Amino acid sequence: MxxxxxxxxxxxxxxxxxxxxxxxxxxxxxxxxxxxxxxxxxxVSLPLRAVVNSGNLSDSNIEAKGFTKYVRAGKGRYEKVAGSAEAPATLDGNNTADGL
Structure with missing residues (x-):
């Protein structure tokens, strides 16, 4: 649950x-x-990060499995480095409805 x-x-x-x-x-x-x-x-809360077998987490493998990878680009801002074209290129944690 x-x-x-x-x-x-x-x-x-x-x-x-x-x-x-x-x-x-x-x-x-x-x-x-x-x-x-x-x-x-x-x-709305950010989901917990999934624990994954770290032996095969290359960008190409992450993308092939249907996941999107973001890396921190600054305070509350993340940029996509791997994933589908439909996924947003950036995420800004400072622009949430509740200001979380």
């Missing part, structure tokens, strides 16, 4: 404002904090 991150809509000393919840993908998002009963919303 995936772990979802939820954030309280207002600051909270009881739950700290953030919590992680194990839920099925088919479950509806929570709307109320389980600890403080305040309104919460599910926030």
């Amino acid at each position: 995936p772990t979802y991150t939820y954030r309280c809509d207002e600051p909270c000393e009881t739950c700290g404002g953030n919590q992680e919840v194990f839920q099925r993908m088919s479950d509806a998002p929570l709307t109320q904090c389980q600890e403080c009963d305040k309104a919460i919303r599910r926030v």
